[in-house]
Amino acid sequence: MTHLETQFIHAAGVDKETGAVNVPIHLSSTYHQPSFDEFGPFDYSRSGNPTRLKLEETIAKLEGGTRGFAFASGMAAISSAFMLLSAGDHVLVSEDVYGGTYRFVTEVLTKFGISYSFVDMTDLSEMAAAIKPNTKVVYIETPSNPVMNITDIEIAAKLAKANGCLTFVDNTFMTPMYQNPLALGADVVLHSATKFLSGHSDIIAGLAVVKDPELADSLGFIQNTFGSVLGAHDSYTLIQGIKTLGARLKQSSASARVIAEYLHSHPAVEEVYYPGFTFHPGNPIHERQARDAGAVVSLRLKDKDAARIFVESLEIPVFAVSLGAVETILSYPATMSHASMPKEYREKRGITDGVLRLSVGLENRDDLLEDLEQALQKVRRATKTPELVK
Numbered sequence: 126m127t128h129l130e131t132q133f134i135h136a137a138g139v140d141k142e143t144g145a146v147n148v149p150i151h152l153s154s155t156y157h158q159p160s161f162d163e164f165g166p167f168d169y170s171r172s173g174n175p176t177r178l179k180l181e182e183t184i185a186k187l188e189g190g191t192r193g194f195a196f197a198s199g200m201a202a203i204s205s206a207f208m209l210l211s212a213g214d215h216v217l218v219s220e221d222v223y224g225g226t227y228r229f230v231t232e233v234l235t236k237f238g239i240s241y242s243f244v245d246m247t248d249l250s251e252m253a254a255a256i257k258p259n260t261k262v263v264y265i266e267t268p269s270n271p272v273m274n275i276t277d278i279e280i281a282a283k284l285a286k287a288n289g290c291l292t293f294v295d296n297t298f299m300t301p302m303y304q305n306p307l308a309l310g311a312d313v314v315l316h317s318a319t320k321f322l323s324g325h326s327d328i329i330a331g332l333a334v335v336k337d338p339e340l341a342d343s344l345g346f347i348q349n350t351f352g353s354v355l356g357a358h359d360s361y362t363l364i365q366g367i368k369t370l371g372a373r374l375k376q377s378s379a380s381a382r383v384i385a386e387y388l389h390s391h392p393a394v395e396e397v398y399y400p401g402f403t404f405h406p407g408n409p410i411h412e413r414q415a416r417d418a419g420a421v422v423s424l425r426l427k428d429k430d431a432a433r434i435f436v437e438s439l440e441i442p443v444f445a446v447s448l449g450a451v452e453t454i455l456s457y458p459a460t461m462s463h464a465s466m467p468k469e470y471r472e473k474r475g476i477t478d479g480v481l482r483l484s485v486g487l488e489n490r491d492d493l494l495e496d497l498e499q500a501l502q503k504v505r506r507a508t509k510t511p512e513l514v515k
């Protein structure tokens with residue numbers, strides 16, 4: 126089982142009791158104990174559920190950690206990880222972090238006396254300069270959402286460690302298929318499993334994986350105490366989703382590469398954000414720490430009107446928040462994923478009103494290209510972009 130695709134399918138294993146090839150869904154909130162002074166492995170499903178445990182063991186294996194934790198959403202996983210902190214601590218966060226993480230850090234953590242700084246983590250000297258004596262966590266998202274900035278996980282984690290800080294990495298975009306932050310020195314890996322890991326736009330789920338056993342105990346304590354755990358049904362659905370991750374992500378990523386190149390060559394597209402381009406500033410770092418550029422491509426059109434025409438002309442992609450599914454998903458970060466960021470802050474980070482994010486699904490690639498072409502022709506005509514000059 127040296128290849129990840131094989132592990133995705135077999136990591137959860139067959140059911141020892143029955144031989145069932147799928148993990149049983151254990152619908153029980155509580156567990157009968159063998160005797161007055163003898164307790165079984167499970168007592169109450171907030172603390173532990175056999176179906177959830179299979180999922181947690183699976184993600185721990187895939188990320189190369191000691192323990193995994195399943196939460197009710199990606200935000201529940203991220204928020205729970207931040208609860209490892211105490212009042213008076215400071216966190217350093219990637220400036221173009223997911224909108225919900227931005228909101229949690231700025232509006233919830235501050236209420237508990239935890240301060241923050243947002244820094245451009247593509248610039249490690251800026252990051253080093255922002256570390257304070259009370260900084261406890263360096264929080265990274267790479268590639269970042271939606272403009273695909275790349276942070277060097279290994280160097281950032283070294284810098285964090287040298288200053289007594291933990292490194293958290295949101296690995297939602299790459300998944301364990303393409304990037305393994307724990308092997309690069311990170312302490313906690315976080316996922317919105319709502320996206321590629323489950324892959325079918327059917328559940329909301331989050332995962333965390335920890336390497337250090339003591340830190341794992343601390344996060345386990347928070348998971349049980351805060352209680353935002355993933356239910357048994359959704360744990361099962363997520364295990365099934367992970368089984369096909371290899372095939373899905375490979376096809377989507379291959380299509381994304383072709384689409385990124387096509388968009389780059391189109392006169393109506395002002396910029397394409399894709400870490401697989403050799404001219405992307407983060408490309409050498411990304412190539413070193415990840416195995417593919419993934420299935421998400423962002424593009425910038427002239428302005429909001431051009432974005433509107435593009436969205437209204439496309440027939441195949443669903444126009445929606447979220448990403449990482451079998452269907453191609455087009456979203457408009459300014460009013461969707463990054464709506465909770467003030468406009469000025471958002472634009473400073475390159476998320477202007479012309480930026481759109483495309484999460485490439487499993488449709489036939491030629492159908493997608495044809496659809497993009499007819500929509501961009503309409504954009505070109507409306508914005509009077511000359512046909513051939515870029």
Ligand SMILES: *Cc1c(COP(=O)(O)O)cnc(C)c1O
Pocket residue numbers: 198199200201223225266270295297298316317318319320329330331447
């Ligand atoms: C969606 C997303 C989240 C939040 O996850 P939910 O499952 O929606 O709570 C966090 N980080 C990234 C990068 C995401 O795309």
